[in-house]
Amino acid sequence: MDTNRKQTDMTGKKLxxxxxxxxxxxxEEQHLRFNELLTKAGSEHNRSRFIVxxxxxxxxxxxxxxxxxVQFVARLNDFYFQFQKLGNNCAPVKAI
Known part of the structure; x- marks a missing residue:
C-alpha cells in the first residue's frame, strides 16, 4: 500500500x-481607531492579514x-556596471 500518495481527490485536483x-x-469610534492602527502598521493594503x-x-x-x-541603489548599481564594463574591455588587452 502506498502511504506517500499526493493529497488529491478522484479528479486529480488538489484538495x-x-x-x-x-x-x-x-x-464610528472603533472604525477610526482601526484605521489609525492600520496606518501606523503601514498595512492599509492588506486588512485581513493585519486583523489575523x-x-x-x-x-x-x-x-x-x-x-x-531606491534611487541611491540604482545609481550604485550603474556605477558597479561601469566598472564591470571597464574590466571586460581590459581583459582582451591582457591576453596580448
Whole structure:
C-alpha cells in the first residue's frame, strides 16, 4: 500500500485547505481607531492579514520603501556596471 500518495481527490485536483470567513461591525469610534492602527502598521493594503495577526498576537513586519534609497541603489548599481564594463574591455588587452 502506498502511504506517500499526493493529497488529491478522484479528479486529480488538489484538495483545498479549509478556510473560514468571519465578519464583524464597528461603530464610528472603533472604525477610526482601526484605521489609525492600520496606518501606523503601514498595512492599509492588506486588512485581513493585519486583523489575523492582531487577533492571534503574532508579530508582523511591514517593509516600507524609501524612494531616495531606491534611487541611491540604482545609481550604485550603474556605477558597479561601469566598472564591470571597464574590466571586460581590459581583459582582451591582457591576453596580448
Amino acid at each position: 483545498r485547505t479549509p478556510s473560514y470567513k468571519y465578519s464583524f461591525r464597528l461603530n 495577526k492582531r487577533i492571534f498576537g503574532e508579530e508582523f513586519v511591514v517593509v516600507k520603501r524609501d524612494p531616495s534609497k
